[in-house]
Amino acid sequence: MNYYKLIILGTGPAGYTAAIYAARSNIKPILITGNSIGGQLINTNNIENWPGEAEGLTGQLLMERMYSHVVKLKVKLIFDSIIKTNLLEKPFYLLGNEKYYCDSLIIATGSSPKYLGLESEGFYKGKGVSTCAICDGYFYHNKNVGVIGGGNSALEEVLFLSDIANKTHLIHRRNYFKAEAITIKKLMFKVLNKAIVLHLNHIVEEILGNKTYVTNIKLKSIINNNIKKISVDGLFIAIGNVPNTSVFKEQLLLNKGYIKTRTGFNSSTATSIPGVYAAGDAVDSYYRQAITSAGSGCMAALDTKAFFNSICG
Numbered sequence: 083m084n085y086y087k088l089i090i091l092g093t094g095p096a097g098y099t100a101a102i103y104a105a106r107s108n109i110k111p112i113l114i115t116g117n118s119i120g121g122q123l124i125n126t127n128n129i130e131n132w133p134g135e136a137e138g139l140t141g142q143l144l145m146e147r148m149y150s151h152v153v154k155l156k157v158k159l160i161f162d163s164i165i166k167t168n169l170l171e172k173p174f175y176l177l178g179n180e181k182y183y184c185d186s187l188i189i190a191t192g193s194s195p196k197y198l199g200l201e202s203e204g205f206y207k208g209k210g211v212s213t214c215a216i217c218d219g220y221f222y223h224n225k226n227v228g229v230i231g232g233g234n235s236a237l238e239e240v241l242f243l244s245d246i247a248n249k250t251h252l253i254h255r256r257n258y259f260k261a262e263a264i265t266i267k268k269l270m271f272k273v274l275n276k277a278i279v280l281h282l283n284h285i286v287e288e289i290l291g292n293k294t295y296v297t298n299i300k301l302k303s304i305i306n307n308n309i310k311k312i313s314v315d316g317l318f319i320a321i322g323n324v325p326n327t328s329v330f331k332e333q334l335l336l337n338k339g340y341i342k343t344r345t346g347f348n349s350s351t352a353t354s355i356p357g358v359y360a361a362g363d364a365v366d367s368y369y370r371q372a373i374t375s376a377g378s379g380c381m382a383a384l385d386t387k388a389f390f391n392s393i394c395g
Contacts, residue, residue: 085183086112088386089176091164092190094121095372096362098148099379100188100386105155107387111188113152114178117163120145121192122323122363123372125216127242131262132372141216144372169333169355186357186389188382189330189341190375193323193363198230202289203319210296210316211289215239222316224248228299230286231320234261237269239320244277251312253281255304281312289317325364334358341365349389351382359385 088111090100097113104111118124126141152159162178169175169187176182195213197203203211212218215229219242227247229240232254244250252269259266272278283305290298290311300311325339335342335354341364344352351359361378363370 083183084180085173087184087390088112088186088188089114089174089182089184090188090190091176092116092121092192092362092364093119093145093149093159094123094190094192094362095144095148095376096192096364096379096382097121097188097190098145098152099376100190100361100383101152101157101379102148102155103380103383104188104386105152105157107383109383109387109390111383112158112160112182112184114160114162114164114176114182116191116326118192119161120149122195125214127216127238129372130264141372164329167329167333169330169358172357174358186386187359188351188379188386189327189353189358189360189364190362190379190382191326191364193325195319196322196324197319198286198321200286200289202291206289206291206296206317209294210291210314211319212316213319215242215318218316218318219243219246222247225315226313227251227316227318228253228312228314229318229320230254231322232256232259232261233320233322234265236320237261237265239318240278241265241268241272243318244272249279250277251279251281251314253284253286253299253301255283255285257282284310286317323363323370325367327364334360338367340367349385351378351385357389359389 088109090111090113093115101113123141124145128138130138164176164178166177173183226249228251230253240252284301287302288300298311341360344350359382361382362375
């Protein structure tokens with residue numbers, strides 16, 4: 083039977099950091115990778131706010147460094163994805179390709195990109211509709227592309243694509259951006275130089291194409307409902323994320339899908355079930371930074387150590 087003292091789910095900044103701290107506390111954790119090894123950060127082209135990296139680094143490089151750190155500490159990694167759990171009985175039960183049991187669990191399953199919910203979006207997914215400019219931007223060299231969103235992720239994507247594409251359109255439902263001031267400054271510089279075209283106070287009404295790939299998008303003004311059509315070969319959606327927590331429904335307390343923890347108290351990463359802790363984007367709908375995810379992973383490991391100390395006397 084696959085029975086472990088501590089299992090950590092997820093290999094983003096939170097999961098890797100939790101594994102590092104748990105290993106250094108001699109808890110000997112097992113790390114189950116999930117489907118996306120390295121989490122969403124591997125799709126980030128440039129991280130300019132990681133402390134100690136003034137010149138910046140790629141998300142891929144940062145995740146490779148964290149992976150190497152975990153391997154150096156001899157943490158066992160299992161390449162599997164959990165599809166079912168029972169956290170209401172001890173030991174905790176997890177089901178993936180195999181069955182796993184554990185005394186304590188750290189959930190760092192992160193989040194996944196949110197989609198618009200349009201029928202045409204589903205049809206053209208993989209045919210011009212994408213949520214990852216780093217992954218798919220190469221295919222749009224000297225072509226026209228659109229990006230939807232107004233946060234840091236959207237602006238980073240549009241800046242990245244503006245160096246590849248012929249013309250880059252940014253579509254945003256508001257007339258202001260929820261992004262860092264320095265990123266907005268970079269955006270506006272490129273807007274002034276006509277490398278990026280803004281479509282503020284607009285939403286995507288429909289994605290159009292020839293059934294093989296995207297050719298146009300229909301935009302609707304939220305001010306006067308006017309419709310306009312712009313020509314694009316690709317559309318990148320960066321409108322937020324959905325926490326990967328559905329497997330824990332009806333077991334853990336959730337708030338709009340995010341796991342509720344004791345934030346602000348001792349054992350602040352503790353969930354509604356003793357022995358189960360949570361960190362990173364599965365918990366955090368507000369800060370959503372690599373550094374805060376890593377910090378909460380550290381906290382979850384220290385909380386788990388305190389949990390074992392309490393039950394062992």
